[in-house]
Amino acid sequence: MNDQSTLKLAAVDNLCQWADLPFDRSRQRTLAKLLPSFQDRARRLDQIDVDGVEYAFQQPVVTE
């Protein structure tokens, strides 16, 4: 999670190595710009209290 508009390239490189994603420097530069806004969405969701909330995975919705 990062408030900066661009991640450090070294951080993206580390992430790519960790995730075994063989992206070249050019792709990493693009991702460095994109990732903060993607992570912002997860961060906003993280603010919501979901204690005790269960979820159904790939099940039909309840219909009445």
Add this chain to the structure above:
Amino acid sequence: MNDLDLDGLTLVRAARLLKRRKISALELTRACLARIERLQPTLNAFITITAEHALRQARRADREIRKGKYRGALHGIPVSVKDLYSTKGIRTTAGSLILVDHVPTDNATTVTRLEKAGTVLIGKNNLHEWACGVSTDNPFFGTCHNPWQHGYIPGGSSGGSAAAVATTQGLGSLGSDTAGSIRIPAHMCGIVGHKPTYGLVPRTGIFPESWSFDHGGPMAKTVEDTAILLQAIAGHDATDRSSLKARVPSFTRQLKKGVRGLRIGVPRHYFFEGVDPSVGRLVRDAISNLEQLGARLVSIDIPEASIAMDCAFVIAWAEAAHYHRKWLRKRPQDYGPDVQNLLQASSFYLATDYLQAQQVRTRIQDAFHRLFQTIDILATPACPLPATPHGIQEVQVRGRIVSVLNKGASFTSAANVTGEPSCSVPCGFTKTGLPVGLMLQGRAGDDATVLRTAYAYEQANDWYKALPPC
């Protein structure tokens, strides 16, 4: 029947003519194929045109109808499907380079159901690559254009389906909707698009984007046409784990009940914020019209709607990145730039991000479930914007710069998160001549009331009779 006679022809009217043998399926199919040949160079609504296959099916339909073996309202009707639907022996690309030579050995369940109903498959529609976007600017199969204004997006990802239906290159189509991909192009092309209740329409044989949110559904010129298509494809399928086991009601029989006494929720917040002024005005007029038709308007608040887009984004893109992970490693060059960016960036969502989003999803579902105990229908704009020019990633709305992709799906994605049925029905045109859709959402399993409300509005206004200039 010449090309001109197709103007204004609906599926229902064509069905009447076929049943009475005033026209043949072969004549109708040839007319649609002639129109495709004329419009394909400018609109590019198709990836594959299945002319020979269609003519064979049309001849068969004519033989059966002549012998008195009329199968129903879809018998002999030319339709197309988004090229995300598997078609046995017919190339299915998902709009991607990776599947450019893929020929399935089986049909999607829904394609088989259409075949059993006697339809004629005239082609596979262009789409945003892998259904991952709203422009239908496909880097491998070309740009699909909006029939109301060349150079503008038709919406997406089912943009080819919407452009084809709006111009009668077929009388209906099947699209798919993960965050609005049926309703956004329906709104932008001036047709009807219905995202059914999650699980009502089987997804077996439809290439996935996000299994939590993917829905198959019908797109057509009118609500009745849409209901007829939905009737044919809905119902339990044991090969799809998410398939509903509930009985499928008759959607067409309930269409004409009207809206008297229905409680229509009108949101005070979110759904009318940051909306293009002409879109907001047309949708408010449409809601007033529903009141004049006898519905009761109820002001409501649903604050959870404002987090639905984030929830949909995290879940859908994480699932899409998971589905594509092997190709992203081995063949990243075989993706277009925008889809590659989305999928690669989504590869970095944490499992905890995904699980949090799934729990938030339950919170949102619960909130909408409570809301629908006080109202029958939620009425909003389908999309905050009308169609935008191709190549534009951001636009200014009420002084703010917004992403076309994110803004485009900001209202539709709530129904994907909740699984509730949601339909976009045309409600007029902006001053620049671009269509606008009224979105009607109902409680889970109550697709019939959504379609009935859309039908009442449509019949009182006739926007579906307007013809695109091309």
